[in-house]
Amino acid sequence: MQRMISIIINFPTNLGDTIISLPILDRLKTNFPESKITAIVSPQTKEFLLRNTFIDEVVVFDKAWKLRQKMRLPFSLRGKYDLIVDLKNSLFPVILGVKKRTPFCRNYPKDIHAKDMYLKLVQKIAPIFQNTKSTFLLEKKEKEKWSNLNLTKAIFVACSARSSIKCYSYSHLKEVIDQLLKKSYSIVVLGTKEEVHFYKDILSLKGVIDLVGETKMSDCFYLLEKYASLVLCVDSALMHLASYLNLPIVALFGPTNIKRYSPWSANYVVLYRKDLNCVFCEKSFCENPRCMEILPQKVIEVIEEMIARYVL
Numbered sequence: 001m002q003r004m005i006s007i008i009i010n011f012p013t014n015l016g017d018t019i020i021s022l023p024i025l026d027r028l029k030t031n032f033p034e035s036k037i038t039a040i041v042s043p044q045t046k047e048f049l050l051r052n053t054f055i056d057e058v059v060v061f062d063k064a065w066k067l068r069q070k071m072r073l074p075f076s077l078r079g080k081y082d083l084i085v086d087l088k089n090s091l092f093p094v095i096l097g098v099k100k101r102t103p104f105c106r107n108y109p110k111d112i113h114a115k116d117m118y119l120k121l122v123q124k125i126a127p128i129f130q131n132t133k134s135t136f137l138l139e140k141k142e143k144e145k146w147s148n149l150n151l152t153k154a155i156f157v158a159c160s161a162r163s164s165i166k167c168y169s170y171s172h173l174k175e176v177i178d179q180l181l182k183k184s185y186s187i188v189v190l191g192t193k194e195e196v197h198f199y200k201d202i203l204s205l206k207g208v209i210d211l212v213g214e215t216k217m218s219d220c221f222y223l224l225e226k227y228a229s230l231v232l233c234v235d236s237a238l239m240h241l242a243s244y245l246n247l248p249i250v251a252l253f254g255p256t257n258i259k260r261y262s263p264w265s266a267n268y269v270v271l272y273r274k275d276l277n278c279v280f281c282e283k284s285f286c287e288n289p290r291c292m293e294i295l296p297q298k299v300i301e302v303i304e305e306m307i308a309r310y311v312l
Helices: 015-020 022-031 048-051 065-078 092-096 115-122 140-147 170-184 194-203 217-226 237-244 296-310
Strands: 006-010 037-042 057-060 083-086 152-160 187-189 206-209 228-234 249-252 267-271
Touching: 015 022, 015 048, 015 115, 015 237, 022 037, 022 115, 037 048, 037 187, 037 206, 048 057, 048 217, 083 092, 092 187, 140 217, 152 170, 152 217, 152 237, 170 187, 170 194, 170 206, 170 296, 187 194, 194 206, 217 237, 228 237, 228 296, 237 249, 249 296
Parallel strands: 006 037, 006 083, 037 057, 152 187, 152 228, 187 206, 228 249, 249 267
Antiparallel strands: none
């Protein structure tokens, strides 16, 4: 019988990278099924990871803390763990004094996908691969809230992002949704409260189910897993969540590095402006992000092809 080992994982700060790293959590649980797993989380990821079925404990580390607070936490964790997986390449492994750890030297090619980069960190520690996935738990009353909407299988739309240059053209998106509604597809729109202004009157179109600002990421996991037939999205945390759930995805890319951050489900299509030399520029600002003006008709065609091929 395998003895229980204590594992601590230092997760990325933001939600998107945290979701990309979830396959590491699955790999560790496959190789060490009797393990107790502690997650070092940020304030942004705490609520999400608290609900993960493979995580036993979360410890918050806030990069906004003063130096004394930052040092106090790792020293309080010394001597408690058999293995540390550091996804941020920090000093935590040294301060915690854990002998079994992920490597410090990480000279990976720039064109490797972020998910595969994370998995390479544990390929020697956790070599066994199985299609084991964690899930995220909702309370009964939370599930009832979504059940009361009487949702059916739908196309989920998440075409806004924190970075404005990653957002799909509003006028193009409205045309896409208009046409999909005319073809009798059910449409559910997801997003944060800050993204309500992006969607504007799209949310009032007859037939659109507006959940913008109504969901936490754990709710999105539940809704996508239960009701999504396909996800139309841009580069965002929701795109990576759909990838983790292995859903069909139509992703609209502009400035994002496609090799590093493309979807990673079994069935996806990335649409981008092949006529522009500046696509995948990785810039954080652009006065005229033409790369996100992807023709609505092309988007609709690909969505219908994907649904015909992959949706039962």
